[in-house]
Amino acid sequence: MSIAYIVIGVIILFILLSSFVTVQQGTIGVTTIFGKYNRILFPGLNFKIPLVEKVFKRISIQNRSVELEFQAITVDQANVYFKAMLLYSVWNQDEETIKNVAFKFVDERSFMQALVRTIEGSIRGFVATKRQSEVLGLRRDITEHVKEQIDQTLEAWGFHLQDLQMNDITFDDAIMKSMAQVVASNNLKAAAENEGQALLITKTKAAEADGNAIKIAAEAERQAAQLRGMGVALFREEVAKGMTMAAKEMQQANLDTSVILFSMWTEAIKHFAENSKGNVIFLDGSSEGMDHTMQQMMAMNKLMEKKN
Known part of the structure; x- marks a missing residue:
């Protein structure tokens, strides 16, 4: 009789313990009853119907990131290699959003495969309309295009694309070498043009300085000649005055x-x-x-x- 009490006590204790479930911070629990969705559980200690209500899945509402590496082909048949970082999260904590996240895909692996393939397809479709010489300058446009294309799709799945960063965009070695040669030649051309402009400015300034020096020298010579002429005139005037005075004195002396x-x-x-x-x-x-x-x-x- 005592053994039966013990067994019944253990069963009751097990039922009581299974009536409580703990949900960690940053996650939301989804429960089912007989395989059908029932409700969501928020972080903390929650009560559930023992033996009947089960925790189907625990969904993280924290930000998640994934690295992508894939290849695309431009309209002029150049291979482009992308390395990107994707940052996404659950759209919000509403019940319908959590239900979509919990039941849209069989498992996390299926969701990640669909997400990656959707983003790769969007980028490949965009790159296929551009030339290889344009791709490097369209990093921002590619990101905006992807967000516009897949935001609605991810929202239907219960997720939101927060950021997509193109960490690296490369081409085949032959294309990279030719692009480097083009950049080097453009740099040399720009350097030659800058050097020519500097030389032109130097020559122009030197010519202006020479012209100003000639003007200054000519003005100085003109002023010197004027002063010399004035000196000669004054000298002549003084000589004439002296001669006049001497002549008057000699006339008065009858000489x-x-x-x-x-x-x-x-x-x-x-x-x-x-x-x-x-x-x-x-x-x-x-x-x-x-x-x-x-x-x-x-x-x-x-x-x-x-x-x-």
Whole structure:
């Protein structure tokens, strides 16, 4: 009799223990009764009908990632190799969403296969309309195209595509080498153009500097010539004033003014002899020549007297 009580007690204890189930944080439990969907269980300790209600599946609502590697062919028959990282998660925690996630696919493997093949097919269809020279510059467009194509499909499955990153896009070795040569030649062309522009700028600046130097030198020479002319004019003016004063003094003393002219003529010859670079001075030493020179100087003196 005691053994029967023990057995009954064990059964009751087992039933009580099986009436409670723990759901971990980040997951949601799905229960069934006789194989039919019943309800969802949220994280924490939950009560379930013992022996009848079973936990069919525990679904993670955390973000999940998967790496993809596949090949596509462009419209000009170039092989493109992709390496991508896919980030996805359950769309939300609504009951209908959780039901789709739990019952759309037989198991997790089937879902992953469908997801990967859908994304690969979308990318291959997009790449098939582009040339190989365009693919590298369309990384962002490819990602946007995939999101537009499969968002509705994933939503019907209860999932949401959060991000798709194209980590690497490569071609066959021959294409990669030819692309590298094109880039190198373009870089050389750009460098040559930049060097030519720099040389042109340097030459232009040098020509401008030379032109400015010539202008400055010409302006300086003009000012110097003007100053020299002013100096000569002042000198002549002072000489004329001195000659006039000397002539007036000699006239008041009843002396011949031609003596002044003769003195100036001899002083001029002395100046030529002292400051010229030559060794010989040619002068007309005849009495006629002397008389002619004196007449010219006296005539000049009279002209200056009239002006004064």
